[in-house]
Amino acid sequence: MTCDAIEGVRNQETKHVEIEPNGACETKMVRPRLLVVSMSLPVTAKRTGEDSWSFTMSPGGLVSALLGLKEFETKWIGWPGVDVHDAVGKKALSSALAKKGCIPVFLEEVCDQYYNGYCNNILWPIFHYLGTPPEYRNDATITYQSQYDAYKKANRIFFDVVKEHYEEGDVVWCHDYHVMLLPQYLKEYNSKMKVGWFLHTPFPSSEMYKTLPSRSDLLRSVLTADLVGFHTYDFARHFVNACMCILGVEATSEGVVDQGKVTRVAVFPIGIEPERFINTSKLSEVIQYMKKFKNDFGGRKLILGVDRLDMIKGIPQKYQAFEKFLGENEDWRGKVMLLQIAVPTRNGIGEYQKIKDQCHGLVGRINGRFGSISSVPIIHLDCSIDFNQLCALYAITDVLLVTSLRDGMNLVSSEFIACQREEKGVLILSEFAGAGQSLGAGALLVNPWNIKEVSNAIGEALHMSPEEKERKHKINFQYVKTHSTQQWADDFMNKLNEIITNADLGISKVPHELPEHDVIQQYMKSNSRLVILGFYGTLTHPYKNQERRDERMSLELHPQLEGRLKALCSDPKTTVVVLSRSEKSILDKNFGEYNMWLAAENGMFLRHTSEEWVKKIPEHMNLEWIDGVKNVFKYFTERTPGSYFEISETSVVWNYEYADVEFGRIQARDMLQHLWAGPISNASVDVVRGDRSVEVHAVGVTKGIAMDRILGEIVNNNSMTTPIDYVLCIGSFLVKDEDVYTFFEPGVTKKTKPSPASDSDSPKKVSSTTVDLKDESYFSVAIGRTHTKARYFLDSSDDVVQLIHKLCLYNNV
Numbered sequence: 131m132t133c134d135a136i137e138g139v140r141n142q143e144t145k146h147v148e149i150e151p152n153g154a155c156e157t158k159m160v161r162p163r164l165l166v167v168s169m170s171l172p173v174t175a176k177r178t179g180e181d182s183w184s185f186t187m188s189p190g191g192l193v194s195a196l197l198g199l200k201e202f203e204t205k206w207i208g209w210p211g212v213d214v215h216d217a218v219g220k221k222a223l224s225s226a227l228a229k230k231g232c233i234p235v236f237l238e239e240v241c242d243q244y245y246n247g248y249c250n251n252i253l254w255p256i257f258h259y260l261g262t263p264p265e266y267r268n269d270a271t272i273t274y275q276s277q278y279d280a281y282k283k284a285n286r287i288f289f290d291v292v293k294e295h296y297e298e299g300d301v302v303w304c305h306d307y308h309v310m311l312l313p314q315y316l317k318e319y320n321s322k323m324k325v326g327w328f329l330h331t332p333f334p335s336s337e338m339y340k341t342l343p344s345r346s347d348l349l350r351s352v353l354t355a356d357l358v359g360f361h362t363y364d365f366a367r368h369f370v371n372a373c374m375c376i377l378g379v380e381a382t383s384e385g386v387v388d389q390g391k392v393t394r395v396a397v398f399p400i401g402i403e404p405e406r407f408i409n410t411s412k413l414s415e416v417i418q419y420m421k422k423f424k425n426d427f428g429g430r431k432l433i434l435g436v437d438r439l440d441m442i443k444g445i446p447q448k449y450q451a452f453e454k455f456l457g458e459n460e461d462w463r464g465k466v467m468l469l470q471i472a473v474p475t476r477n478g479i480g481e482y483q484k485i486k487d488q489c490h491g492l493v494g495r496i497n498g499r500f501g502s503i504s505s506v507p508i509i510h511l512d513c514s515i516d517f518n519q520l521c522a523l524y525a526i527t528d529v530l531l532v533t534s535l536r537d538g539m540n541l542v543s544s545e546f547i548a549c550q551r552e553e554k555g556v557l558i559l560s561e562f563a564g565a566g567q568s569l570g571a572g573a574l575l576v577n578p579w580n581i582k583e584v585s586n587a588i589g590e591a592l593h594m595s596p597e598e599k600e601r602k603h604k605i606n607f608q609y610v611k612t613h614s615t616q617q618w619a620d621d622f623m624n625k626l627n628e629i630i631t632n633a634d635l636g637i638s639k640v641p642h643e644l645p646e647h648d649v650i651q652q653y654m655k656s657n658s659r660l661v662i663l664g665f666y667g668t669l670t671h672p673y674k675n676q677e678r679r680d681e682r683m684s685l686e687l688h689p690q691l692e693g694r695l696k697a698l699c700s701d702p703k704t705t706v707v708v709l710s711r712s713e714k715s716i717l718d719k720n721f722g723e724y725n726m727w728l729a730a731e732n733g734m735f736l737r738h739t740s741e742e743w744v745k746k747i748p749e750h751m752n753l754e755w756i757d758g759v760k761n762v763f764k765y766f767t768e769r770t771p772g773s774y775f776e777i778s779e780t781s782v783v784w785n786y787e788y789a790d791v792e793f794g795r796i797q798a799r800d801m802l803q804h805l806w807a808g809p810i811s812n813a814s815v816d817v818v819r820g821d822r823s824v825e826v827h828a829v830g831v832t833k834g835i836a837m838d839r840i841l842g843e844i845v846n847n848n849s850m851t852t853p854i855d856y857v858l859c860i861g862s863f864l865v866k867d868e869d870v871y872t873f874f875e876p877g878v879t880k881k882t883k884p885s886p887a888s889d890s891d892s893p894k895k896v897s898s899t900t901v902d903l904k905d906e907s908y909f910s911v912a913i914g915r916t917h918t919k920a921r922y923f924l925d926s927s928d929d930v931v932q933l934i935h936k937l938c939l940y941n942n943v
């Protein structure tokens with residue numbers, strides 16, 4: 131959750147003073163207007179005349195959840211549940227909806243192919259691990275393509291409506307798998323729009339997701355949003371993993387980095403509006419219902435199920451478990467009943483008809499088997515039910531049975547908990563519902579596929595002592611009360627605002643094109659300069675991707691570098707360090723002849739070229755995992771033509787830039803699974819998935835962390851006699867190494883620690899030489915990326931070599 135963000139963003143609310151009619155001043159907090167975009171509006175429209183409409187509440191958790199957004203000025207954009215073809219009808223519907231804060235999206239002829247087709251027959255089953263339905267296997271290309279075209283068209287229609295109603299400063303919050311292309315359309319139209327995307331369903335493991343033909347387009351679009359949210363960490367992890375495997379982007383602790391652009395990915399478990407349920411269950415009408423239902427049920431214990439009649443809800447599994455329970459517990463027959471509210475949904479899809487028939491068949495069988503003239507064990511209702519009746523049912527329920535095979539969250543569980551009164555019921559909850567992570571502690575968690583386990587859980591719930599029920603209820607009630615829909619929306623919006631504010635602040639500071647004139651001027655003025663250079667992409671041949679040949683060209687030094695770099699290194703006032711993740715022998719081979727410092731393996735080994743290598747590995751570092759990782763890398767290298775791996779004392783890097791990159795990505799994904807399952811499962815390592823590489827290294831091996839040790843060694847070595855008053859740090863570094871750019875910020879005096887004797891064999895002179903760096907003499911430069919912590923950027927190693935040349939030229943070296 132993102133509670134830490136809340137305070138910061140509350141401060142961003144604008145103060146707005148209003149004069150009341152009586153002259154009193156009131157200060158109000160004005161929040162950005164919120165445009166909620168979802169497939170369905172909270173109400174479904176029904177035409178009652180040429181220009182008149184009536185409305186009923188749309189079913190499903192998304193609607194229930196978003197109705198709880200009270201503290202935002204919200205406009206809701208979505209489909210009204212009907213097709214309207216005439217102008218009179220559209221106008222009348224639009225104005226009736228406007229009074230409810232809703233804006234209709236008319237999907238017309240694309241609706242069926244879009245909603246029943248691509249959304250609910252392709253994305254929905256894939257996202258819920260059901261796979262593509264069989265009918266696509268016969269004429270897959272035609273059906274799939276036309277439905278995807280409809281999806282694109284529908285997303286365009288949503289975009290047009292948002293565009294029409296968007297006002298500067300609005301936040302556009304896109305909901306669910308129906309509008310995955312919308313973030314991209316919005317950002318292409320206006321890159322400053324604040325766009326969030328939240329998925330209410332599970333995001334499947336990349337193994338399942340990758341079966342989707344349009345997998346890359348959808349991911350790329352979602353990544354254009356400023357913030358991407360999920361109900362659980364599992365879903366977020368699967369999403370990040372899919373982005374890494376399919377798009378080859380880099381993952382960080384905050385989200386996904388694509389070409390330097392960071393998309394934040396975070397977890398926001400949705401809640402309900404607890405007060406609505408608590409208060410409703412106290413209403414006299416509801417209490418009347420409770421009495422009536424209890425009477426109707428004739429003193430039998432009540433097991434309740436409330437689900438849309440959807441394959442993912444596991445209703446047949448629920449029936450089978452109940453059948454087993456009755457079969458094995460004769461004494462409970464006639465004393466317990468299962469009431470299933472099976473809310474109709476997506477009737478236009480064949481699979482939904484089938485599940486209905488299947489349920490009816492099972493109910494018939496079980497009722498035939500265990501029913502009597504006076505009662506049947508299962509009441510199955512194909513309808514939705516009135517809210518007050520629903521709350522009454524929740525309140526008198528002994529066991530709520532949730533057997534979802536997969537479920538984004540499952541709000542029914544929370545609603546049940548909120549409605550409990552004196553005698554507490556028991557929640558049996560599928561471990562495959564997102565709610566399992568939040569309410570598991572106060573529930574009996576089950577695997578719905580294990581009929582025996584569910585049947586046993588029913589028995590356990592029915593026999594549970596009042597004290598245990600009370601204890602479990604208390605845990606969950608506390609959670610439900612404090613994790614409301616409003617809280618959920620606040621968290622999401624606050625995080626989104628925080629991201630945008632930080633990005634706005636960032637834009638003014640980073641990165642500018644390198645001011646060459648200043649770099650040279652300050653260089654000439656200074657007396658003790660430190661020049662830190664990366665290797666790959668900084669000093670190597672600037673081949674473009676498409677020019678890559680079958681050999682390791684990027685390992686070649688830039689053709690014009692040699693003389694220029696030698697000149698720079700020969701300047702007595704300049705200390706040059708090449709800081710690379712490469713191992714010692716590669717740096718030796720390329721830079722052994724220069725008068726400079728070499729920091730291999732991200733600073734784990736250091737030497738001045740006139741001296742021997744010094745080991746800078748912290749003593750406690752555990753490196754036992756290396757052999758296991760090496761074996762896995764070897765296996766994949768043999769099976770991925772063109773790939774290679776480099777092994778050093780603290781890291782192993784597998785690189786597939788010269789392999790078929792698509793294949794390389796697939797292999798990288800499998801490789802990571804092998805690694806996590808085996809050699810690194812218990813090791814203290816960082817795994818970095820680069821654009822075309824996988825690197826495993828000991829924790830804490832970043833260039834920024836190494837800088838401290840490097841500086842200490844250089845200073846102790848006495849090669850610098852005066853404080854460093856100029857730093858130029860240029861590299862094409864991974865995101866995790868960008869800490870090196872901030873090492874010398876904000877340009878104040880740094881005192882270096884003498885290196886501990888255990889770090890090296892060479893004797894140490896304890897020196898306290900300092901860095902005395904003015905802000906204008908510090909230049910951190912990223913190559914080829916504009917989203918960076920560096921102050922400046924350069925395009926390629928050509929620019930680096932040119933710059934080195936000019937530094938020497940103007941300085942007469």
Ligand SMILES: O=P(O)(O)OC[C@H]1O[C@H](O[C@H]2O[C@H](CO)[C@@H](O)[C@H](O)[C@H]2O)[C@H](O)[C@@H](O)[C@@H]1O
Nearest residue numbers: 170190191192306330331475537538539540541
């Ligand atoms: O509008 P429908 O196509 O009939 O479907 C109803 C909704 O079903 C899905 O709900 C999900 O959202 C809930 C709240 O986050 C969550 O608890 C549940 O697990 C999900 O299944 C769907 O994601 C919505 O878009 C639909 O409106």
Ligand SMILES: O=c1ccn([C@@H]2O[C@H](COP(=O)(O)OP(=O)(O)O)[C@@H](O)[C@H]2O)c(=O)[nH]1
Nearest residue numbers: 189190191192194438473514515540541542
């Ligand atoms: O007749 C009914 C019974 C229930 N619900 C509501 O439908 C939602 C179901 O949400 P959940 O997250 O459990 O699953 P979803 O249907 O969204 O997959 C809950 O808020 C229920 O109160 C409904 O709209 N009509």
